[in-house]
Amino acid sequence: EMPLEEQAQCSEYDTKKWEFPRDRLRFGKTLGRGAFGKVIQATAFDLEKSSSCKTVAVKMLKVGSRNSEYRALMTELRILIHLGPHLNIVNLLGACTTKEGPLMIIVEYSRHGNLSNYLRGMRHCYTGSHNDNGSKQEMNKQRLLSDDSADDGAFSGTDDPDRSSWLNDKRASRTSYMSGTGSMTSQDCETGRHTRLSSGCEDSRMNLDKHSHVSFEDEDEKGKEQKQKLNLTDLLSYSLQVARGMEFLASKKCIHRDLAARNVLLSDYQVVKICDFGLARDIYKDPDYIRTGDARMPIKWMAPESIFDKIYSAKSDVWSFGVLLWEIFTLGASPYPGIQMDEDFCNKLKRGVRMGKPEHATDAVYMAMLACWDNPDERPTFTKLCEEISDVLQEEA
Ligand code: ADE
Secondary structure (H helix, E strand, O other): OOOHHHHHHHOOOOHHHHEOOHHHEEEEEEEEEOOOEEEEEEEEEOOOOOOOEEEEEEEEEOOOOOHHHHHHHHHHHHHHHHHOOOOOEOEEEEEEOOOOOOOEEEEEOOOOOEHHHHHHHOHHHEOOOOOOOHHHHHHHHHHHHOHHHOOOHHHOOOOOOOOOOOOOOOOOOOOOOOOOOOOOOHHHHOOOOOOOOOEOOHHHHHHHHOOOOOOOOOHHHOOOOOOOOEOHHHHHHHHHHHHHHHHHHHHOOOOOOOOOHHHEEEOHHHOEEEOOOHHHOOOOOOOOOEEEOOEEEOHHHOOHHHHHHOOOOHHHHHHHHHHHHHHHHOOOOOOOOOOOOOHHHHHHHHHOOOOOOOOOOOHHHHHHHHHHOOOHHHOOOHHHHHHHHHHHHHHOO
């Protein structure tokens, strides 16, 4: 099968549908910055309808970026167009591609920033499994559990015959498994990450826009509902939403390659969206990216077959999802606390050493993590993970 990057190259950039005039963007603060790219908050005027304005995030290159970075950003745009929209990814809203100015990709803005920082900021108000948000919480849960929450048909076709629960399997003992040579060299880890995310179309615009009716009122002022408390249901809801976004990406043959809580954003109404900072992340400063020779790799989130053999697949994304679950249920802790990220760590992973159960995880959730960290062919699919997490959410009344 054709790789996603090539598939996306085939679809011609549809200027009429996505082109947006640069002069209708007003730039604000910087949201992310890397060596070659950046993400800037902006207000877009008349993006969806005339006399409206909306807070958006704009991805662009920095001065001094090279042709290869321009091509990477253009590929990202093509992939976003090709993917189409989903509630749980950061969707495309428009693009500025005309040659008179810099290439810009306009995507949905997520008010609460990345999930890792958000959870850490909410630690002081975690209330465990006590559901004290009352009926509102219950309504959110019902909305989440009903298939209507999907804004397209991506959640159909989950008729997996094997509904027997891997969550209930007693799989605590991991056997070691091996691949590769066991030593990590710069060559082993040098991997081009080029799959990028987001997508968009009318559906998601409508979905985002249903609360806006006042012209020129900044979206930023709308829907402000600061959460006072966080509980187990919230954590399960975030987990399920990420699994749904990933199920969608996997169905489109999109491999994320850098799934982690830092690449998940939280929007209004507790909607979680997967993104990829890619060029707009300073992997030279971010301690999550470990130097291995010339490359910087998110070792703590990487499956052993990615570390040792540079193999990336939906299965390696599932491994990363397991680490993301661990991040969620520790309220944003850094994985493998106190452990030096070196060759010895990688060999321990190979031998089957795994993280322990996070403080806030239930047994079922921890079983899901361990299943994600199994041998590639034993790992659950995202569809399976969606089913299992909704089951846990349903039980957690
Ligand atoms: N930082 C990077 N991208 C963002 C987005 N789409 N929304 C909010 N913050 C971001």
